[in-house]
Amino acid sequence: MSELKAEVTGTVWKILCSPGQTVKQGDTIMITESMKMEIPVEAVSDGVLETLHVQEGDSVREGDTVATLA
C-alpha cells in the first residue's frame, strides 16, 4: 500500500485514473495545477488504484495524500 502525495500547493485540475484501475510506476494518476503549471502526481510503484482522496477542483496543500495505491 502506498500513498500518493501532492508535490505542490494548488488545485486538482484533472484526474486521469479511476479506483480499481491497474497502474504502473510512473503513470500519471492526476494533474494538479499551481503557478499556471501542470504538476503530475505519478504512481510511485506498480499496483491498483484503491482510493482517490480528492476530486477535480479541490484545493490541495503540499504533502496532502491525494490517492492510495494497493
Added chain:
Amino acid sequence: MARSGEWADELGEMDARRQAAREQGSAELLDKLRQRDRLTARERIAALLDEGSFREFGMLAGKGDYGAQGDFEGSTRSAHIIGLGRVDGRKIVAAAGDSSVRGGSSEVAVADKWIYAERYAWEFKLPIVRLVATAGGSVKLIEKMGHTKIPGYPSMPPAQMSGQVPIVGIAMGACAGLGAVRVCGSHFAIMVRGSSQVFAGGPPVVKRALGTTLSKDELGGADVHAASGVINNAVDSEREALQLARRFLSYLPQNVWQQPPRSACEDDPTRADAWLNDAIPHDRRKVFNVHKIVAALADAGSVLELSPRYGGSVVTVFARLNGAAVGMIANNPRVMGGAMTADAAAKMERFVDLCDTFHLPIVHLQDQPGLMVGEQAERAGTLSAATRLLLAIEQSTVPWIAIVLRRCFGLAGSMISPLHDGIGSALPHRFAWPSARWGSIPIEGGVAAAYKREIEAAADPEARREELERYYHKLESPFRTAERFGVVDVIEPASTRALLCDWVDDACAKTARNLGPKYRTMR
C-alpha cells in the same frame, strides 16, 4: 607491551593513559549507543577518515584521579576527541564530541581541545569536520566556577575562517546553543534522521519559556531543519552522514589559496544525449524533470545535491564537467512552478557565496518564471531575499555560464548571471535552447493588461486575445534576440555538455588567476 629501559615507568604510564583514553567513557553509555545502532566517537572518526590516517592530539587531557600518594589511578577523559587525518589522501582536521563521557557534558569538555582543533584548521588552512555530539552549557558549571560569565569564546578563531577553509558540521546527537551553531555555522551541515537534533533551546527550555511540550525531533529533528534551511542535508544513518561529508569535501580545495582538485573523467566530454532535444515540453504548462537534465549534462555520477528539501524551486548541486568541479544552479518547475521564493533566494545566495569562496565556476540552467507573487510571498520578504541574491551574484568573481532552458522573466530572470561582478569584468556568457523565452513580462498577462479595452470591445474577445498572444509569441522567439547578439547562441540541447566541458577549461584557468579570500560588500 611492557616497556623496558631507563624511562620504562614513564613510558608505561603514558601507554596506560593512552589506553584508557581509547576505551572512551562509561561502558553503560557506550552500550547504549551500540544498542541504538549508533557509532562511538572513535568509530565515527574512523569512518570519516582514510583507514589508519588518524593522528590524535590531546589524548591525555581530562581530569586525573590520584591516590593518597599522588599516584595516577585513572581519569575522566575530555568529552572531545580531536586530531588530523586524511580524506581521499588530503589532510583535514577532525573534531568529535564524545557523548560516552558524562553524556558529553560541558563540565568535562576541556573546551580548549575543540577550540585548538579549530585554531589548527585556521593556522594551517585545513578543512575541518565537526562531529558534534556534546551537550550545551550546564548550570552545574556555574557552581563549579563560583561565578557566571558573559557568553562567548574569546579564543575561538575569527569568523573569517568560513571565508578561508571548508567546514563541515554533522549533528551526531542533540545539539543546543553553541553545539547547534557549530553544526549550522558550517559550509555543509548534515543531520541524521531520528538520532540528531539541532535547536536554540531544547524541549525543557521550550517548555519553561513557552509552555509547549514537544519531543526533540518535533522541535529540531532532521526533517524540520532540512526544510527550514538550518542544515543542508538529512540522511538515514551516521555512516551515510560521514560518507556524505567526504563527498562534499571532494569538490573543494583545501583552502581558498588553492583550486578545487580536478579528477580524471571517464565520461565523454562531448557525449550528446539525443533525448535532451525533447526534454522541454512544447506546451508551456507542462513541467519537466530538471534533475534528469542536470545529471545528463554533468559527468556521470558526479552530482551532489545540496539542500534538496529547502527552497526547492531552485536546485543547487556540486557536479563535475570533464573532471572539473563546478556549482550548478537550475530552476525546478515542479516546485512552485519554478518561481523564486524567499527560501529559494536565500538558498541560492548562500550557494553562490560558497562557489565564489572556493573558486567553483557556476553553471546556471535557467527556467525562471519570476519572483513568487501573492500575499504569503510578500509577507515572507521575498523581495529583500531576492535583492540580496542579486547582489551576491553581482559580487561574485567566479566565471558563470548560463543556459536558458525555457523561461527567463522579470527581476528573477535578470539574475541569470552577473553583468558586472565583483571586479567589474563579467562576460555575459549566455546561451539558449530553442525552447527559451524571455522578457520583462510574460506575454499572457502582458497582453491582457495592455490590450484590455481592445479585447473587451472585440466581437469575439477570446479570439482577439489569442490572436494578440500568437503575434507576441512570435516576437519573443529567441532567434530574434540572437540576431541582435542578445545571447551568444541558440544551441541544440544535446550539444550542451560539449559546450560546458569546453568552457570549463577556460573557467578554471580564470579562477586559477584569482585565488585567495574574497571580499564582499554589504548587501
